[in-house]
Amino acid sequence: MKTYEKIIEKLILICAVTATISVALITLFIFKSGLPVLADYGVFNFIFGTTWSPTNGSYGIFPLIAGTLSVTLGALVIGIPTGIACAVFLAEILPKRWAKAFKSAIELLAGIPSVVYGFFGLVVLVPAIRNFVLPIYKIFHPDASATGFSILAGAVILAIMILPTIVSISENSIAAVPREYKEASLALGANKMETIVRILIPAAKSGILSSIILGMGRAIGETMAVLLITGNMAKVPNGILDPVATLTGTIAMEMGYASPTHQQALFAVGIILFIIIMLLNIFAQLSMRGMGGSTR
Amino acid sequence: MKQQKELKNIKNTKNVIFYGLIGVLAAVTLASLIIIIGYILVNGMTHINFEFLTQDPKRMGKEGGIFSVIIGTLMVTSVGILIATPIGIAAAIYFTEYSKGGKGVYLIRFFTEILAGIPSIIFGLFGFAFFVIFMGMGWSVLSGGLTLAIMVLPTLIRATEESLKTVPMSYREGSLSLGATKWQTIVRVILPCCRPGILTGLILGIGRAIGETAAVMLTVGGSLRLPTSVFDSTRTMAVHLYVLAAEGLSMEKTYATAALLIFIVLLINTSANLISNKLGGNNGNEI
Amino acid sequence: METKFEIEKLNLYYGTFQALKEIDMSIYGNKITALIGPSGCGKSTFLRTLNRMNDLIQGVKIDGLIKFDNQDIYGKDYDLIELRKKVGMVFQKPNPFPKTIYENIVYGPKIHGEKNKSTLDHIVERTLKEVALWEEVKDRLHKPALGLSGGQQQRLCIARCLAVEPEVILMDEPTSALDPVATSKIEGLLEELAVKYTIVIVTHNMQQAGRVSDYTSFFLNGKVIETDKTEVIFSNPANKKTEDYITGRFG
Numbered sequence: 095m096k097t098y099e100k101i102i103e104k105l106i107l108i109c110a111v112t113a114t115i116s117v118a119l120i121t122l123f124i125f126k127s128g129l130p131v132l133a134d135y136g137v138f139n140f141i142f143g144t145t146w147s148p149t150n151g152s153y154g155i156f157p158l159i160a161g162t163l164s165v166t167l168g169a170l171v172i173g174i175p176t177g178i179a180c181a182v183f184l185a186e187i188l189p190k191r192w193a194k195a196f197k198s199a200i201e202l203l204a205g206i207p208s209v210v211y212g213f214f215g216l217v218v219l220v221p222a223i224r225n226f227v228l229p230i231y232k233i234f235h236p237d238a239s240a241t242g243f244s245i246l247a248g249a250v251i252l253a254i255m256i257l258p259t260i261v262s263i264s265e266n267s268i269a270a271v272p273r274e275y276k277e278a279s280l281a282l283g284a285n286k287m288e289t290i291v292r293i294l295i296p297a298a299k300s301g302i303l304s305s306i307i308l309g310m311g312r313a314i315g316e317t318m319a320v321l322l323i324t325g326n327m328a329k330v331p332n333g334i335l336d337p338v339a340t341l342t343g344t345i346a347m348e349m350g351y352a353s354p355t356h357q358q359a360l361f362a363v364g365i366i367l368f369i370i371i372m373l374l375n376i377f378a379q380l381s382m383r384g385m386g387g388s389t390r
Numbered sequence: 391m392k393q394q395k396e397l398k399n400i401k402n403t404k405n406v407i408f409y410g411l412i413g414v415l416a417a418v419t420l421a422s423l424i425i426i427i428g429y430i431l432v433n434g435m436t437h438i439n440f441e442f443l444t445q446d447p448k449r450m451g452k453e454g455g456i457f458s459v460i461i462g463t464l465m466v467t468s469v470g471i472l473i474a475t476p477i478g479i480a481a482a483i484y485f486t487e488y489s490k491g492g493k494g495v496y497l498i499r500f501f502t503e504i505l506a507g508i509p510s511i512i513f514g515l516f517g518f519a520f521f522v523i524f525m526g527m528g529w530s531v532l533s534g535g536l537t538l539a540i541m542v543l544p545t546l547i548r549a550t551e552e553s554l555k556t557v558p559m560s561y562r563e564g565s566l567s568l569g570a571t572k573w574q575t576i577v578r579v580i581l582p583c584c585r586p587g588i589l590t591g592l593i594l595g596i597g598r599a600i601g602e603t604a605a606v607m608l609t610v611g612g613s614l615r616l617p618t619s620v621f622d623s624t625r626t627m628a629v630h631l632y633v634l635a636a637e638g639l640s641m642e643k644t645y646a647t648a649a650l651l652i653f654i655v656l657l658i659n660t661s662a663n664l665i666s667n668k669l670g671g672n673n674g675n676e677i
Numbered sequence: 678m679e680t681k682f683e684i685e686k687l688n689l690y691y692g693t694f695q696a697l698k699e700i701d702m703s704i705y706g707n708k709i710t711a712l713i714g715p716s717g718c719g720k721s722t723f724l725r726t727l728n729r730m731n732d733l734i735q736g737v738k739i740d741g742l743i744k745f746d747n748q749d750i751y752g753k754d755y756d757l758i759e760l761r762k763k764v765g766m767v768f769q770k771p772n773p774f775p776k777t778i779y780e781n782i783v784y785g786p787k788i789h790g791e792k793n794k795s796t797l798d799h800i801v802e803r804t805l806k807e808v809a810l811w812e813e814v815k816d817r818l819h820k821p822a823l824g825l826s827g828g829q830q831q832r833l834c835i836a837r838c839l840a841v842e843p844e845v846i847l848m849d850e851p852t853s854a855l856d857p858v859a860t861s862k863i864e865g866l867l868e869e870l871a872v873k874y875t876i877v878i879v880t881h882n883m884q885q886a887g888r889v890s891d892y893t894s895f896f897l898n899g900k901v902i903e904t905d906k907t908e909v910i911f912s913n914p915a916n917k918k919t920e921d922y923i924t925g926r927f928g
Contacts, residue, residue: 102573103488109480110489113547114501116540117508123519124512179415187412196420198663203423205659206652207601208510209628213635213648214426254422261419285401287408308507315509317604318628322635342511346604349518350612364515368508375507379500490735560772564834567728567766568785568841569758578788579774 124368128361140362146328146339148348148356155363157328161245161338164331165320166313168249169256173313174306176253177260178295181302184261185268186290197262204258212322215251220323223247223335231335240335243325248338251319256309263308267301268294300381307378311371317342341367427652434649437642447614451630452639456647458616462531462624465617466610467599469535470542475592477539478546479581485547486554487576506544513541514608522609529611529623537609538602542595549594553587554580586665593662601655603628627651679706681845681875682727687741689722689731696722698899700741704892706844709867709876711886711907714896715922720879721769723896724847727877728764729757745845762789765843769850771830773822773837778814781822781833785841804836808866828859835866839874846870848878852885864889883923887911895919 132140135153143154180200184193224242232238271294279289295302325337326347345360345367352360445455481502489495517537527533557580565575581588603626611623612633625633631651634644682704689697697719704710704727712720725731726743729750743750750760762785773781782804783797791797801818805811810832814825822833831851838846852860867876867889880886886893887907894904895916903916914920 099571099573106480106484106488109477110484111498112477112481113505113540113543114498116543117501117505119520120508120512120516120540123516123524127515127519176415176419179412180419183412183416187409196416199420199423201663202427202656202659203419205597205601205655206426207603207628207655209601209603209632209635210430210648210652210655211426213631213644214430216635218429254419254426257419285405287405291408311507312509315511317509317511318632322632342509342604345511345515346607349514349608361515361519364512368512371507371509371512372504375504378507379503558772560768560770561774563730563733563766563768564772564774564837565784566733567730567761567768568788568837569760569762570785570788571758574788578784583775 121368124361124364128358128363128365131355131358131362132365135359135362141366144330146344148352148359151355153359153362155341155366157330158339158341158344158363159366160330161324161328162314162340162342164245164334164338165248165252165324165340166310168245168334169252169313170306170310172249172253173256173260173309177257177305177309178264178302180257180261181264181268182290182295184265186286186294197265200258200261203254207318208255208316209318209322211251211255212319215247215319215323219247219250220244228335235333238333238335241325241337243323243337244335245324245331245338246334248320248324248340249334251323252313252316255316255319256312259309259312260302260305263305264298264302267298267305270301271297304378304381307374307381311374311378314374315342315367315371317346321346427656430645430648430652434645434647435653437646438650442643442646446616447630450637450639451614451634451643453643456627456630456643456650458614459625459627459630459647462610462617463600463626463628465531465620465624466534466538466606466626467596469531469620470538470599471592471596473536473539474542474546474595478543478591478595479550479588481543481547482550482554483576485551487572487580502544502547505540506548510541510602510604511608513537514605517605517609527621529609529613531610531617531620531622531624534606534610534626535620537605538599541602541605542598545595545598546591549591550584550588553584553591556587557583590662590666593658593665597655597658597662600626600658601628601651602626603632607632627654678708680704681706681745682877683742683744683747685742685744687723687726687743688739689719689726690738691734692736696899697726700901702894702901702904704845704875704877706875707871707873708891709871709878709889710892710894711890712877712879712894712896713881713883713886713922716881718896719899720896721849724849724877724879727845727847728761728766730766732757762841763843764845764847765838765841767831767835767838767846767848767851770854771827771834773825773830773833775821775823777819778822778825778833779818781837782840785837789841800840804839805833807839807870808832808836809862810836826859828855828862831855831859831863832866835863835870839870843874845875845877848876850879850881853881860885883911895922897922 131153140153140155142156143152144156145152145154146157184196188196220242223244223246224240228240275293275297276289279293320340321343324340324343326339326343327337328339331338341363345363349360442455444457446458447456448454485499517533521527521533521536522529561579562575565579606626607629610626612625612629613623614625617624627647628651631644631647634640634647680703684700684702687697687700688695700723712724714720726739731737739751745760748755774784779801782801786797786800802811805814810829813829822830825833852863864885870876890907892904893907893910895902895910897918903910903914903919910919911923914923
């Protein structure tokens with residue numbers, strides 16, 4: 095009986111470390127496959143080179159980084175205020191019964207596959223930008239032309255996609271602010287708005303911050319949605335209606351037909367992406383821990 | 391007196407703007423959900439019919455149905471979930487029932503969280519380099535299933551763990567005091583209490599697996615033929631949707647595929663919600 | 678008189694906090710021993726050392742000797758499962774499993790390998806009769822145990838404990854979560870159970886200790902102040918502190 099229990103405990107331990115081993119294997123294989131190109135081409139040239147033309151042997155991913163950053167920034171500009179507003183609405187304004195329904199609706203958003211978001215962007219958002227946003231844009235820049243495949247399209251779709259992350263974590267951390275703080279503020283004659291802005295949001299700021307970091311990680315890592323709507327042009331963009339190619343989109347699109355060296359270059363893009371995401375995640379993890387787990 | 395009144399007016403205006411803004415943003419969020427789902431369902435549902443569901447794709451998906459794609463989706467998802475479920479449940483059991491804290495456990499937990507944050511395209515690259523090439527499995531149901539298994543592992547672990555934590559300590563004590571071993575206690579008392587929680591995690595994992603595209607695309611390939619074994623390449627609905635949308639082969643089929651995909655995923659997520667609301671709340675009061 | 682437990686110089690630490698100090702005690706067979714004392718005095722902790730339930734708590738360290746039937750239960754080769762089979766436990770709050778009444782009782786016998794249906798049926802009837810619950814539940818054996826009242830649940834837990842045929846039953850304030858009627862039913866049971874079993878009961882209720890027990894041990898700040906026959910403790914305690922507690926001067 096004793097040995098039987100011991101064996102089971104060992105087996106369970108193996109299962110528990112499976113995730114850790116996976117992370118190790120993922121790291122190992124991404125790096126193993128991508129490092130040769132990084133070494134040959136030079137890390138500096140790779141990151142700051144402005145021409146991505148793998149068929150001609152140019153592996154400068156600066157345009158891809160610029161593409162990813164611009165789409166992500168755009169998503170954050172739209173997503174952060176909206177997300178925090180929704181979180182406040184859920185935690186402080188909406189009655190409990192309705193809040194539950196609203197929350198499930200937001201959870202549904204999180205469940206929609208990214209390729210569906212991409213398809214929606216392709217058939218609704220891209221034409222809308224071409225037909226409605228471009229004419230307005232033209233008032234200020236008369237010779238502008240755009241297809242609608244753009245940073246703006248990517249940013250809007252990504253903003254919707256990262257909302258669930260921002261809303262749920264922010265809402266939890268706002269709800270976790272001790273009642274006494276709120277009561278003390280109200281007792282001093284502050285109204286509800288002042289209490290929310292000056293007490294609740296500042297008290298929940300580390301939770302809100304981690305939600306933003308996680309949302310940012312999700313935006314940077316998102317592939318299928320941006321692939322279908324940002325136009326995939328590996329050029330450093332000039333305006334929000336310009337098409338861009340992202341790190342993720344480029345990997346997904348070119349992997350299918352890439353030659354061996356080209357594949358290695360795509361793995362090298364993966365390395366850069368992996369490092370960015372890892373740093374963000376570790377940062378988010380640590381800042382969550384810093385909150386003492388109160389917002390989990 | 392006048393000054394006070396003015397201050398009050400300013401406060402009122404500020405209030406209106408503040409609540410107005412929050413209300414508008416929340417409404418926009420809700421609207422975007424309704425519009426996205428509604429638009430795709432309305433445009434796609436009309437093209438879903440018996441033929442679409444039961445015939446194989448013809449001319450690269452331009453005509454015919456998506457039968458082989460549905461089968462491919464089922465196979466890849468099943469392989470992924472079947473592999474991930476026992477490992478995920480066991481890992482959660484380790485964290486809640488066996489681990490005694492300490493640096494090692496902290497690290498294992500940390501990496502499990504990290505795994506949850508890795509984007510799907512990286513999983514795709516890894517699956518391609520490891521399962522497809524290194525292990526020699528080629529583009530296949532198995533490669534894709536294994537990749538998905540790793541992807542959904544954190545979801546399963548988290549759901550099971552949350553559920554295990556709600557089982558009262560007194561059940562464990564009661565069982566152990568009767569001379570049950572730890573494992574007997576887990577299998578006969580604790581896990582039965584967690585069925586709804588584990589089921590919720592499982593369903594969420596299935597939802598994620600079905601909707602996954604990037605990772606599957608790089609590991610399963612894109613064959614439209616009906617897969618006959620786990621070593622065959624196939625195509626899942628999500629990948630099929632991407633290919634149709636990117637190549638503009640047939641708007642009708644694209645909408646139909648998108649609608650079917652979103653319908654299945656919504657069905658799955660709603661049932662997960664229902665289970666966790668109905669049974670998860672009083673975890674352990676009923677078996 | 679047979680000695681069931683022999684405790685010598687028992688110390689127990691939660692991390693750096695010492696919860697039990699130099700406990701010496703004997704627990705006699707087929708008697709009811711009550712452990713009394715103010716809350717936090719270590720009486721529950723002590724009770725849980727007797728079937729090693731403290732093993733579940735992290736950072737617990739024990740030294741000293743506890744002999745059960747003359748064997749050191751903390752000894753290397755001692756079979757923990759056997760110990761818990763022989764030394765059953767009833768907890769402060771009734772803790773039936775979320776299973777049927779029947780399943781609760783056969784849980785113990787089943788894990789110890791009993792598969793025969795009629796034997797199990799027999800065990801269910803016997804133990805439920807022993808705790809005077811049979812008449813109340815015989816028509817709904819396959820209904821959820823959590824549907825029972827608190828007092829019935831606690832008697833079910835005692836029956837569940839009896840089903841593995843223990844020699845000793847440890848009871849950790851078994852009536853503190855119950856109403857007076859349920860309490861008196863359980864107290865009435867104790868006397869009958871003592872014919873077959875050895876009972877150690879922790880209680881914060883001195884009247885209860887006085888009513889039901891043969892021996893009483895008074896705990897204070899992790900030490901045993903005094904152990905004696907119950908009537909001696911309550912009428913003529915040797916120690917001033919015991920007298921203060923009995924007469925309600927503190928705690």
